[in-house]
Amino acid sequence: MNLQTFFTLYIISVPIFLIIDLIWLGFIASNFYRDRIGHLMEINWPAALVFYAVFLVGLIFFAVYPQLDKGWQMVMLYGGLFGFFTYATYDLTNLATLKNWPLDLVIVDIIWGTVLGASVAVVTYLIYTAF
Numbered sequence: 001m002n003l004q005t006f007f008t009l010y011i012i013s014v015p016i017f018l019i020i021d022l023i024w025l026g027f028i029a030s031n032f033y034r035d036r037i038g039h040l041m042e043i044n045w046p047a048a049l050v051f052y053a054v055f056l057v058g059l060i061f062f063a064v065y066p067q068l069d070k071g072w073q074m075v076m077l078y079g080g081l082f083g084f085f086t087y088a089t090y091d092l093t094n095l096a097t098l099k100n101w102p103l104d105l106v107i108v109d110i111i112w113g114t115v116l117g118a119s120v121a122v123v124t125y126l127i128y129t130a131f
Helices: 003-028 030-040 045-067 072-097 103-130
Strands: none
Touching (some): 003 103, 030 103, 045 072, 045 103, 072 103
16 A cells, blocks of 8 residues: 555545535534434534544545556545445444434435535545546
């Protein structure tokens, strides 16, 4: 593994992820989440930043870096799968262990994780390969 390439991909992915996820959470779906779990919501910024860092390491390691020579379609597929499995793990665990965890939130959030993973992976790939 070329660490310089990995690090470059990671650095490219950070603002992409933050912008896309903050648009989703801050504008598009904020009422959706607030209506369902607003009583539980309080942002723990250190934990959120650790999640972002860990998620992006995994996304680059499993989806972007190994697919660099295979094209954007494979990067998008693997990014979407990574997002699907990570968000499904979180949401289905909550559904299994937390009383009254909303099923519609599980479905929407897993779809969102899939779209987010695919989007961040493919935009990171496109920016990296453009230079």
